[in-house]
Structure formats: C-alpha cells, structure tokens
Amino acid sequence: MNDILQSAPHTDLPALSLRGVSKRFGEAEVVSDFSLDLYAGEFVALLGASGSGKSTTLRMLAGLERPSSGQVLMGGVDVTDLRPAARNIALMFQSYALYPHLTVRQNIATPLRQALLSAAARLPGAALLSAKTRETEAAINSRTQSVAQMLRLDGLLDRKPGQLSGGQQQRVALARALVRDPSAFLLDEPLSNLDTALRHTTREEIRDLHRRTGHAFLLVTHDQADALSMADRIAVMIAGRVAQCAPAADIYHRPATREVARFIGAHRMNIFSPGPEAASLHPRGAQDDIGIRPEALHIDPKGPLSATLQCAAFHGEETLLHLRSDSGAELLAVTDGSAPLPPQGSKMRFAAPAARLHCFDAATGIRKEIAA
Amino acid sequence: MRPRESLTSLVLTAPATLALVIFVFLPVAVVFLLAFTNYQIGAPGLGWVGLDNFEQLFGSRLGRNALLNTLTYVAIVIPASVGLGLLVALGLHALARSMPRLSDVLKAVYFLPVAATLVAMAVSWQMLLHPSLGLINTWSSALGLPAPLWLSDRGLVLYTLSAIGIWQSVGYNMVLFLAGLAAIPPALYDAAEVDGATGGWSRFWLVTWPMLGPTTLFVLVVTAASAFRVFETVATLTKGGPAFASDTIVYALYREGFVYFKAGYASAITVVFFLALLLLTALQVWVIERKVHYR
Numbered sequence: 001m002n003d004i005l006q007s008a009p010h011t012d013l014p015a016l017s018l019r020g021v022s023k024r025f026g027e028a029e030v031v032s033d034f035s036l037d038l039y040a041g042e043f044v045a046l047l048g049a050s051g052s053g054k055s056t057t058l059r060m061l062a063g064l065e066r067p068s069s070g071q072v073l074m075g076g077v078d079v080t081d082l083r084p085a086a087r088n089i090a091l092m093f094q095s096y097a098l099y100p101h102l103t104v105r106q107n108i109a110t111p112l113r114q115a116l117l118s119a120a121a122r123l124p125g126a127a128l129l130s131a132k133t134r135e136t137e138a139a140i141n142s143r144t145q146s147v148a149q150m151l152r153l154d155g156l157l158d159r160k161p162g163q164l165s166g167g168q169q170q171r172v173a174l175a176r177a178l179v180r181d182p183s184a185f186l187l188d189e190p191l192s193n194l195d196t197a198l199r200h201t202t203r204e205e206i207r208d209l210h211r212r213t214g215h216a217f218l219l220v221t222h223d224q225a226d227a228l229s230m231a232d233r234i235a236v237m238i239a240g241r242v243a244q245c246a247p248a249a250d251i252y253h254r255p256a257t258r259e260v261a262r263f264i265g266a267h268r269m270n271i272f273s274p275g276p277e278a279a280s281l282h283p284r285g286a287q288d289d290i291g292i293r294p295e296a297l298h299i300d301p302k303g304p305l306s307a308t309l310q311c312a313a314f315h316g317e318e319t320l321l322h323l324r325s326d327s328g329a330e331l332l333a334v335t336d337g338s339a340p341l342p343p344q345g346s347k348m349r350f351a352a353p354a355a356r357l358h359c360f361d362a363a364t365g366i367r368k369e370i371a372a
Numbered sequence: 373m374r375p376r377e378s379l380t381s382l383v384l385t386a387p388a389t390l391a392l393v394i395f396v397f398l399p400v401a402v403v404f405l406l407a408f409t410n411y412q413i414g415a416p417g418l419g420w421v422g423l424d425n426f427e428q429l430f431g432s433r434l435g436r437n438a439l440l441n442t443l444t445y446v447a448i449v450i451p452a453s454v455g456l457g458l459l460v461a462l463g464l465h466a467l468a469r470s471m472p473r474l475s476d477v478l479k480a481v482y483f484l485p486v487a488a489t490l491v492a493m494a495v496s497w498q499m500l501l502h503p504s505l506g507l508i509n510t511w512s513s514a515l516g517l518p519a520p521l522w523l524s525d526r527g528l529v530l531y532t533l534s535a536i537g538i539w540q541s542v543g544y545n546m547v548l549f550l551a552g553l554a555a556i557p558p559a560l561y562d563a564a565e566v567d568g569a570t571g572g573w574s575r576f577w578l579v580t581w582p583m584l585g586p587t588t589l590f591v592l593v594v595t596a597a598s599a600f601r602v603f604e605t606v607a608t609l610t611k612g613g614p615a616f617a618s619d620t621i622v623y624a625l626y627r628e629g630f631v632y633f634k635a636g637y638a639s640a641i642t643v644v645f646f647l648a649l650l651l652l653t654a655l656q657v658w659v660i661e662r663k664v665h666y667r
Contacts, residue, residue: 085565
C-alpha cells in the first residue's frame with residue numbers, strides 16, 4: 001500500500017501484451033476477452049482468487065497454452081503461435097520445477113545449453129572434440145557463474161536441488177529464469193512455498209532484482225499482500241476478466257467495482273445495501289450500496305452507525321471487532337489494540353469520514369464517485 | 373513397551389513366522405546342505421561329496437551349455453523387453469491425450485500376455501509356430517519367405533524362445549513405465565518447454581529419462597529375475613531340445629531333480645542360481661540406486 005513506484009513513462013511499444021485473449025476448455029470459458037499491456041521495466045501483478053483464470057493467462061503469455069481467440073504481442077510483434085523458447089520469456093514456476101537429477105550449475109545453464117548448443121554438442125564429452133563447443137561451454141559457464149553470484153548461489157553450484165532449502169531452491173529457479181536475459185519475466189506464485197519470515201526478505205529480493213535487471217516483470221498471485229507490496233500496477237482478475245488494472249493505491253482507495261472492493265484489503269470491506277442505514281452514512285445510500293473499510297470505521301459516541309459488539313479478536317497492534325448492525329448486517333471494524341472496549345453484547349456507535357466512503361451501483365456493482 | 377504388549381506382538385507374529393521358517397528358511401537350509409551330497413530322492417542314505425556337484429555344473433559340457441543358454445536368453449530378453457516396454461509406454465502415454473479410448477484398448481492388449489497363463493499361451497505358440505501347419509509359416513511361405521523350423525532348429529530355437537519371453541514381459545514393463553510416466557510432474561515438461569527443450573528427443577533426455585530412473589531400475593530387477601527363471605516355455609515347447617539347444621538352468625534343475633531324482637545335483641544348481649540372482653539384484657540396487665534417486 002505504501003512505497004508505490006510510479007510506472008515509468010511508456011514511450012515504446014509494450015514488451016508484452018494480450019489483446020482480447022480468451023481461453024476455453026471445452027464449455028468453460030476460463031479467460032474472457034483479456035487485455036493487458038506490460039511495458040519494459042514495469043512490475044505488474046495479476047491478482048485473483050484461485051480459479052479466476054490467472055494461471056491460464058500466465059501460461060498463455062509464456063506460450064505454454066494457446067489462446068482460443070485473441071493475440072499475444074511482444075514489442076508489437078504477434079507471437080501467438082510462437083513456442084515459449086522462441087518468445088524468450090522467462091517463467092518461474094510455483095513448484096520451481098527444478099530438474100532433480102542436475103546440479104544447481106546444470107539447472108541454471110539448461111536454457112543456455114538448449115539455445116546455444118546442438119543436440120550433438122550437448123552430449124557429454126562433446127567439448128573434447130570441438131573447439132567451438134569448448135568456447136560456447138566456457139561462455140555459458142561464465143554467464144551461469146555471474147547469475148549465480150547475483151543470487152548468492154556461488155557456494156551451492158555443485159549441489160542437487162534435493163539438498164537445498166526451499167528458499168535456496170527458489171533462488172535457483174530465479175537464476176534459471178534470468179540466465180537467458182529474457183525480454184519479460186513471469187513469476188507464478190513465487191512466494192507461496194516460503195514461510196512468513198522468508199517471504200518478506202524474498203519480496204525485497206524480487207523487487208531489487210526487478211530494479212537491477214530492468215526487465216518487465218509479471219507476478220501472478222492470490223496473495224494481495226504480495227501484489228500490493230511488490231507491483232507498480234495490479235490487474236485484479238475476477239472470473240476470467242480484468243476487473244480493474246491500476247496502481248496499488250488506486251485499487252485500494254478507489255476500487256472500480258464492488259467485487260474488487262471486497263477482494264482487496266486485509267479485512268473484507270463492509271457493504272451496506274441501499275436503505276436507511278446506508279442513507280444515514282451518505283445520502284446516496286438511499287438507492288446505492290455504500291462501502292466502508294473496517295479500518296475506516298472508528299468508535300464515535302455521536303456517530304450515525306449503531307451496532308452490537310459480537311466479539312473482539314485481539315491481534316496485538318489492532319483489535320478486530322465483529323459487530324451486528326441494528327438492521328442485522330454483519331460488520332467488521334478495526335480499532336487500535338490499546339483502546340478500551342465495552343463488554344460483549346453492548347451497543348456501540350461508529351462514524352466514518354466521508355472521504356473514505358465508497359459508493360457502488362446497487363444493480364451493476366460499478367463504482368460511483370461521490371463528493372467528499 | 374510393557375512385557376504384556378511384547379507378548380501379544382509375539383503371539384500375533386508367531387504363526388506367520390513359524391510358517392516362514394518351516395516352509396522357506398528350513399527348506400533353503402536343507403537345499404544348501406544337500407548341494408554338497410550325492411543324495412537321490414528315495415535313496416536310503418547319502419554321502420558327502422564336497423564340491424563335486426558344482427564341478428559337474430561348471431565343468432561338464434551339459435552344465436556349461438545350460439548356463440550359456442540362460443545367459444544368452446537373458447542378454448536378449450532384458451534389453452529388448454525393457455526397451456520395448458518403454459517405447460510402448462511412451463507411445464501409449466502420448467496417445468492417451470489424443471485418443472484415450474484406443475490407448476486404453478491397446479494397454480489391455482499389451483497386458484494380456486502378462487495376465488494369461490504362460491503354459492496355456494505356449495500351446496497357442498506351438499500351433500502358431502508349427503513348421504507346416506502353423507500360421508506363421510503358412511503366411512511366410514505364401515509371401516515367398518523361407519519357412520524355418522522355429523522350435524526344432526538347433527540354431528534358432530533359443531531365439532524363438534527369447535521372442536516369446538519378450539512378448540510375455542513387455543506388457544508388464546509397459547504398465548510399470550506407464551505408472552512412472554504418470555508420476556512425472558507436468559511442471560517439469562513446462563519448464564523444459566520454456567528452457568527451449570522443444571523437440572521430443574531433448575524433452576526425453578532432459579525430463580523423461582532421468583525422472584524414470586527409479587522405475588527403470590525396478591523394471592530391470594524384475595525383468596532380470598523373471599528372465600533368469602525361464603522355465604514354462606522351455607518345458608512345454610521344447611523340453612530343452614533339440615539336443616539340449618534350449619536347455620536352460622532352471623529346466624536343467626527340474627530335469628535333474630524331478631526326472632532323474634538327483635536331489636544333490638539339483639540342489640547345487642539351485643544354490644548357484646540363488647546366489648547369482650541375489651548378487652545381480654544387490655549389484656543393481658547398490659550401483660544404480662545411488663544414481664536414480666538424485667540425493
């Protein structure tokens with residue numbers, strides 16, 4: 001939510017773009033009319049719940065899956081029919097997909113060996129016969145070495161993946177993806193197999209890697225904390241469509257639809273259906289949905305909203321209040337962890353600043369701007 | 373563990389242990405002892421002959437012939453049935469994506485020889501291979517090809533039996549390889565694709581073959597064990613003939629022990645056979661095991 005990098009000014013064509021791409025598996029349409037531009041040096045996150053079609057989108061970008069309709073462009077060139085290696089796109093897999101029989105060095109070198117050496121030259125001992133093969137091998141080796149150094153893998157080059165920790169395996173997967181100097185870098189849930197402490201350092205590492213390499217990065221994740229903290233822009237994907245594509249702060253502060261508003265944020269947004277309660281918060285509440293984030297609600301004895309405290313969950317720095325409003329709706333509010341609380345079952349009153357109210361069309365769920 | 377529990381465990385395992393000792397370990401021990409005697413089944417006594425039986429096996433023309441025939445048979449059957457099993461499995465695995473029904477039917481067809489009784493199948497083979505009336509020779513002479521005596525030509529009979537051995541074991545190896553193929557994580561193929569291993573050949577060497585390592589080891593051990601034990605086809609089709617051209621070690625063991633009742637000599641063959649199989653399996657497991665599990 002904080003420390004948002006402004007997207008670089010886009011002068012050239014996007015490094016990677018999807019134009020009206022759809023993907024059907026049998027009857028089911030997993031991705032519908034998806035368009036997205038990814039510019040060089042940009043870090044975009046594709047955020048969606050599981051089953052939202054984000055992994056399929058990633059596979060179509062990488063070339064592992066062919067779109068049912070639409071185009072994949074790279075630098076303005078149609079690459080829809082090109083295979084992954086020809087697109088020169090790097091992909092880091094959620095499971096890392098390291099070759100278990102190869103050492104770290106061989107794993108990292110694989111994309112280069114496949115690209116630069118013929119099948120015959122890849123045979124063991126081929127370097128003994130040909131000076132040219134020897135030269136190529138040496139070049140591959142030095143490139144492998146430098147990428148390994150960048151990712152602090154120097155000491156591990158002769159180990160097998162099975163002998164490495166999860167974090168080390170992840171860095172090997174990053175190294176293998178980066179070794180070719182790709183034109184775009186796709187990451188599929190890169191942090192999902194790491195523990196909390198490692199996640200934080202790895203987020204920093206990936207951001208740092210992005211800054212140093214200057215490649216276009218696309219992160220696919222279901223974890224909004226990953227997306228909000230790493231990406232310049234976030235594309236929120238709901239049911240196979242882009243619901244909103246904007247910088248992180250915009251997504252959080254000005255969600256384009258009710259679904260995005262519910263999906264984004266550590267705590268689920270409170271949404272009031274049109275009625276007297278919504279109208280008490282804002283006059284538009286008479287005919288539109290009114291949304292308030294739990295962290296925007298504060299205890300105010302003179303506030304317009306009255307609710308009964310169901311239970312309070314203490315989380316250290318904050319306390320989560322589960323409430324039931326007078327009209328019977330479930331509400332969530334976040335207060336300072338040190339604030340004194342009344343006993344369970346007591347009535348409380350809340351207020352919210354008008355600037356932090358959201359208004360959505362009750363029928364379509366589309367955001368309506370309201371004057372503060 | 374409290375003594376009461378130990379007692380319960382003991383009581384529970386006792387029947388199986390007892391049966392194992394009486395019916396497996398004891399007979400094996402007796403066989404090992406008999407191997408050094410001239411005991412004949414039904415004879416009132418026996419004499420200690422030391423290594424005479426082993427000398428007969430390795431020293432006599434007949435003994436060496438059986439050993440050599442077995443080794444030849446094994447040398448043909450192991451690589452051919454493992455290789456063909458892998459090929460068929462790869463083909464059917466790929467076919468399952470485009471034509472799953474056909475792939476399933478073919479899997480069943482390839483597995484039939486494994487499920488069928490080999491002795492009964494041998495009868496069918498005998499009819500197929502009959503020099504003048506058999507289907508194979510009828511067709512080959514119709515096509516103007518020579519009609520060899522598949523089972524009574526001394527130079528040919530061992531290869532005919534090898535072919536039947538391969539036919540019989542390919543299906544089993546195919547099933548094992550199919551299971552191995554199904555266990556390869558699809559993400560590895562995606563990774564290979566992204567890394568530029570786009571051709572079937574490079575995909576095979578980068579992902580399929582290394583990931584099939586443990587399966588291949590198991591298939592090798594199982595195929596070797598069954599190939600060394602070749603007996604049914606020999607007994608039903610050739611009786612080791614003509615002129616011992618298809619005599620194998622297990623058939624010789626059967627003949628010496630159950631036709632000539634030379635229990636001592638048959639025991640010696642059993643001991644050699646047992647030790648050879650044990651050594652082979654241990655070798656395969658020790659040497660290759662290290663290379664296939666990538667630790």
